[in-house]
Amino acid sequence: MEHKKLFIPGPVDVRPEVLEAFSTPMIGHRSKEATELQKRISEKLQKVFYTDNQILLSTSSGLGLMEAAMRSLTTKKVAVFSIGAFGNKWADIAKRNNIPYDLIEIDWGDPVTPEIVEEYLSSGEYDVFTCQHNETSTGVTNPLKEIAKVKEKYPDVMWLVDAVSAAAGIKAEIDNWGIDFFLASTQKALGLPPGFSVAAVSDKAFKHAENVKYRGRYFDILLIKKYVDKKPYQYVSTPSLPHMFALDKQLDYIIDEEGIENRFARHKKLRDITHQWIKDNGFEFFAKKGYRSATVSTVKNNREIPVLELKEKMAERGYAMAPGYGKLKTETFRIAHMADRQVDELEEYLDALTEEIEKL
Ligand SMILES: Cc1ncc(COP(=O)(O)O)c(C=O)c1O
CATH class of the missing domain: 3.40.640.10 (Type I PLP-dependent aspartate aminotransferase-like (Major domain))
Structure with a gap:
């Protein structure tokens, strides 16, 4: 597999x-x-x-x-x-x-x-x-x-x-x-x-x-x-x-090795990079300002892209992408930035996401 x-x-x-x-x-x-x-x-x-x-x-x-x-x-x-x-x-x-x-x-x-x-x-x-x-x-x-x-x-x-x-x-x-x-x-x-x-x-x-x-x-x-x-x-x-x-x-x-506080700081950095991507790509945030998560960002699908199709395209590129959860399945999609994910890996993913969205 x-x-x-x-x-x-x-x-x-x-x-x-x-x-x-x-x-x-x-x-x-x-x-x-x-x-x-x-x-x-x-x-x-x-x-x-x-x-x-x-x-x-x-x-x-x-x-x-x-x-x-x-x-x-x-x-x-x-x-x-x-x-x-x-x-x-x-x-x-x-x-x-x-x-x-x-x-x-x-x-x-x-x-x-x-x-x-x-x-x-x-x-x-x-x-x-x-x-x-x-x-x-x-x-x-x-x-x-x-x-x-x-x-x-x-x-x-x-x-x-x-x-x-x-x-x-x-x-x-x-x-x-x-x-x-x-x-x-x-x-x-x-x-x-x-x-x-x-x-x-x-x-x-x-x-x-x-x-x-x-x-x-x-x-x-x-x-x-x-x-x-x-x-x-x-x-x-x-x-x-x-x-x-x-x-x-x-x-x-x-x-x-990483340090507990460094780990929390890395999660915030990953969140900030994701937030910038959301803004740069014309999307909006689902979560209220001031309360946005450092481990997962829920993106409002205000551009009305076909989320499930995007998920398939990302899978073909070797990425598991998360649509929205439950009733938010296509109204939102989610970008997880947690655990041991590093900045360069997230950036690579976000670049791939931009390319696939442009092709839709
Ligand atoms: C916030 C939250 N609570 C509870 C659960 C359920 O956890 P588990 O699947 O480990 O039982 C999840 C799973 O995604 C979750 O995200």
């Missing part, structure tokens, strides 16, 4: 050294080596996420941890602040688990404002609220730092953040902002293959979970924590050790 360079917002291209780590000879999941591996990964993730909170590793994609968080933490009702297709998934999880929730839908392209969060939390109806750090369908990054100021007034309300398409690409200060459950998948800005996810969970959240009687089994955060605490650093069931070998390697690269 000929490899297409991935400019879709995940999965992303994975560095060869990281792919190689997947073929590390296997170890026992109850071995000392497994404990050390899991402990090392947790300590490194704490650095990348600016947190002392407990790290939980999950052999599931990110959606699994979203379900784990909501199911383990809701005693009353969840306020789901949704700014797009992925935000709505929190509501779907609540519905399917028979968890009471209100879905607060913000116009697509806009962020959740601290004022809206305040309006709902002040009702006292909710013990949990959710939002995305970055909404992959609209290319909007929520103002978590400002939302954190509201959350500070409601210390007993649990804040769940889906950072699937942000983590390791857009900075989040979990402890400073008081996020109780922060989760990410590996196949986006972390730069690994899919099938694994990670979370940082506050002590308060673990305490809160004690009030929830039925938390399921695979995703019960207290059962997971019990193993991590007691074994120590082991998991309830056999985890994806290959993902762990690879994550360990990639975190060394992020922390020691």
Whole structure:
């Protein structure tokens, strides 16, 4: 199969050294080596996420941890602040688990404002609220730092953040902002293959979970924590050790070779280059100014180009291009600039995109 360079917002291209780590000879999941591996990964993730909170590793994609968080933490009702297709998934999880929730839908392209969060939390109806750090369908990054100021007034309300398409690409200060459950998948800005996810969970959240009687089994955060605490650093069931070998390697690269802050700065640079391309090519932004993502840009198709045809043409040139997501399929298209993508690669892609658009 000929490899297409991935400019879709995940999965992303994975560095060869990281792919190689997947073929590390296997170890026992109850071995000392497994404990050390899991402990090392947790300590490194704490650095990348600016947190002392407990790290939980999950052999599931990110959606699994979203379900784990909501199911383990809701005693009353969840306020789901949704700014797009992925935000709505929190509501779907609540519905399917028979968890009471209100879905607060913000116009697509806009962020959740601290004022809206305040309006709902002040009702006292909710013990949990959710939002995305970055909404992959609209290319909007929520103002978590400002939302954190509201959350500070409601210390007993649990804040769940889906950072699937942000983590390791857009900075989040979990402890400073008081996020109780922060989760990410590996196949986006972390730069690994899919099938694994990670979370940082506050002590308060673990305490809160004690009030929830039925938390399921695979995703019960207290059962997971019990193993991590007691074994120590082991998991309830056999985890994806290959993902762990690879994550360990990639975190060394992020922390020691590239540097965490440099990684965030590179993502901003890639975003700025993409923004210039959007303007130079007569397109408009779908996301509101001031909230445009550093990992994925959603381009408004104001030129009404045949997006799906463009996708085919780009595929013939060896690139995987992302149309819009869901209801935005042809109204927008997306340019991902995340993980280990470099400036020259993005520029090459954007040049190819310009040429193919001119030929349409
Ligand atoms: C913002 C966001 N949340 C959640 C998900 C679901 O993550 P996963 O596919 O790892 O379950 C995605 C996937 O694209 C996403 O972009």
